[in-house]
Amino acid sequence: MTLDPQQLAGVVRVGRPVAEPPIGSWSESATWRWLRWVFNAPAAVLLILTLAAIFAPLITRYDPVTPDFAQKLLPPSGTHWFGTDSLGMDVYTRVVYATRIDLSVAAASVLLGIVLGSPIGALAAYTGGWFDAMMGRVTEMVQSFPAILIAMLVLAAAGNNLITLTILLGVLNAPVYLKMVRSVALPLRNVEYILAARCSGHSGLSLLWKHILPNTLVPVFSQFSISCAFAIQLIAGLSFIGLGVRVPQPEWGSMINEGANYIVFGQWWPSVFPGIAVFATAFALTSLGNRVRRAALHE
């Protein structure tokens, strides 16, 4: 009886023999592995978006906020790549400029969340006791409300502008990092190098800052881009219902909202292109975060 290789593949994992690169060769060097790891599809998408945000004036031909009523709702063409919206503004230009607001508000708010949440989380883990318990209850309280609900309330009460939006998203992100850093820092209390650090005279804040906090940052980094994706969706979501960023400022969510009225008339382009931008950004950020997390787990 001969063995059918395809049948065999079902039972035994048949792998192609891989030529082992010689140890120490450049193709297996740390730099190369790092480069190969960094340049992947999600990272490429984010790189393009970042470059678009920085060089927006160089890669667009129109002004993002000047209406031209003679040119309204034109379909995509050679002169208007993504068409024009109901006010006659170029959709491509606005999608590109929107990258600035969406990316920077998302990144700033998540950074704020990290700066607020991480030290408190590390402190809660380190001190334990009533402080830990209190912080636990506070984060649960914040997290038990739907984020968009809190956002609507706060923006309605405190004024609808970008600064408020950024701070608000930062505060909403903080509990995630507080809990994450706390959970990573908790077992660190009994790790030998923390004991050794205490034995060499580190105590209190210096122990927390120099020895505990830096060792909790790997999961924070992997969560960063996932939080950014969440923040971008929230910004777009809030703008869609008219909070956060207002027309005519270019922002993906508000653009989708503007364009949504015309989809039923077959004029899909004012909302579909910013929709694709939101989707692509959120997807790239999430998969990048997962990649970082997997890599961290591997170590």
Next chain:
Amino acid sequence: MTVRERVSERAGVAPGLRIRNLWVDIGKGAGAVHAVRGVDIAVQQGARVGVVGESGSGKTMTALAVLRVLPSTARVLEGEVTLGEADLFSLSNREMASVRGRQISIVFQNAKSALNPVFPVGEQISTVYRRHLGGSRSAARARAVEILEAMGIPEPARTAHLFPHELSGGMAQRVMIAMALVCEPAILLADEPTTGLDVTIQAQVLDVIATSLKRRSTSLLLISHDIGVVRGMCEELVVMYAGEVVESGALENILSNPHHPYTAGLIEAFMATDKPHYIPGHVPTLRRTFIGCSFADRCPLANETCRTIRPELRQLADARLVACHRAEQVGRP
């Protein structure tokens, strides 16, 4: 009075360490482990004292209690630890932190896991230096490289930039020792410093410790289960069993003429060349308390007195201390 004043500065005489009647419990209530039971150890200025005993004899707990870094489940019930004139248990937490790494340092068994994985080793050493002695970053960095070199590390300036995972076990242990000695402490506690290393590396690391201690007349409290390691390093020996000191005194006296049956068994087990030699029975659980001698169950000489009356440490003619009713039958006079 500040700690600096109470603990006489190293410019003068290095202070000695004295542990008196130390009791440590791990856990509470019925399940509590009485890990250290009335331990007395004196480390004179510049002395080198070895502590030997089986695993679970309370050696490490004693060291951690001295530094006041016991795990959260453990606590000191009774006892006194003095460094020079200073009572370490009465210092504030802040004062105690300024003693750790400055006056008393400790080296652990597994250096690779005792170094912070996210910082280069040179930075870890210079941080300790700056924490206690201040000074500029560059001076501290230079000092770190200098002490790495003194520890026999090749290319110290390059090694200072490496992370712990890039070092071999022996190198990591040298870094750990460098970190412990960078502030020139009065006393070095070494808890099984070479247990995880190859025998050849062991000897090198021990040599590094011995040389650097001699240069600064630093005292050493070397904890080990290996009599061979202790014999090469120390002049005094403390033998611990079941959380108690059973025999202590001059190392050569004890090794050549043990007066406690446990010490005798330990030495025999170590010296045996023809066939494995062991002490019958097991280390007793430290949850229980002993009415008589803690070693009575395993002791070939145990009699009714041993099982009913706790032997106190008593001094023999050669100035050694031994806790055994029948010491005179064990050793030569």
